[in-house]
């Protein structure tokens with residue numbers, strides 16, 4: 133049967149957001165992190181979704197960093213998905229920002245505490261509208277960019293992912309069942325940095341010819 | 350209006366599980382942890398639910414520890430819930446086990462990595478049926494016990510919680526909106542330890558007179 137997940141359903145009905153960290157080499161270097169021995173995954177609550185056009189709320193005392201990412205939307209529930217089967221579980225894509233309370237993250241990383249709070253504030257997952265799978269011929273040949281107040285801060289290529297989408301789905305679904313409507317975040321390229329209320333943030337996803345497939349602001 | 354959340358709906362429809370760690374002093378000591386300066390929270394995926402009677406699956410190489418906990422089920426969505434209002438957001442309770450891949454958790458704590466994988470495997474949240482709010486007159490005057498193969502391993506009192514339920518809801522909802530159907534895990538007393546496939550695990554929740562309110566096995 134065709135997936136029931138469409139342009140808005142995943143934001144309203146999806147139950148989880150599963151993200152991978154440290155999936156672009158240049159971003160690992162900029163945060164002085166080490167390359168993990170296996171994919172590093174974490175959960176964000178769906179209450180953190182912020183549809184395009186909304187304003188990120190930055191809690192007092194928080195340094196909020198943007199991380200532009202390619203999102204993958206699950207169209208068919210699965211557990212222990214093989215890399216060969218991964219594509220059949222994808223309904224489409226979205227452009228997303230994995231907002232992160234970086235100053236709080238620095239503390240929890242030092243103390244060995246969970247990341248859920250630092251990644252999970254309301255409005256911390258700005259999300260574009262749904263991009264149908266057929267609109268993207270090769271998800272590993274896209275450009276991902278983010279501007280703040282008109283200045284380009286992030287300009288990466290999904291061809292630089294360390295773990296590609298089939299491996300990400302295989303790994304995540306070896307731990308937890310992925311359900312129809314779940315969003316998978318595939319990691320951010322380099323250039324992350326802070327925003328403050330009033331900053332104008334513009335993100336774009338484009339194919340290899342420069343054609344814009346989605347925007348988010 | 351009355352909450353739509355009932356005996357089975359929260360397991361099937363709830364979107365998230367938000368847990369507090371280190372909420373009983375004796376448990377903090379047994380794992381040689383320090384008392385956190387503010388509540389320590391983390392997410393578990395709802396795909397980890399295992400209704401009573403099911404078998405926990407222990408992945409190869411994993412030391413799976415039980416942690417019996419009182420669960421609180423949210424009946425009314427709220428953000429920045431005050432302690433005074435907390436009770437009005439509660440639909441009921443459940444008896445739960447927060448299964449934890451302890452050997453993996455020891456590694457991620459040392460490396461400053463997220464806890465989502467070590468807490469998030471399928472079947473890692475055994476859960477009782479729904480306990481209506483009216484069945485429990487004082488959630489901070491209950492006993493929580495867990496036996497393995499007939500031997501009592503955990504036997505705690507919810508009166509020993511460091512952060513009580515109104516404070517837990519206040520803290521969590523200051524970060525993320527709590528939605529109808531969400532499960533809140535309130536921490537485990539001391540006595541945690543490993544189980545292996547084939548072990549018989551029996552949990553009970555009782556009031557101060559010894560009357561059993563719920564069981565889970």
Ligand SMILES: [Mg+2]
Pocket residue numbers: 151152153199201230317319320
């Ligand atoms: Mg990220």
Ligand SMILES: [Mg+2]
Pocket residue numbers: 174175246247248391392463464465
């Ligand atoms: Mg975490």
Ligand SMILES: [Mg+2]
Pocket residue numbers: 368369370416418447534536537
């Ligand atoms: Mg626990």
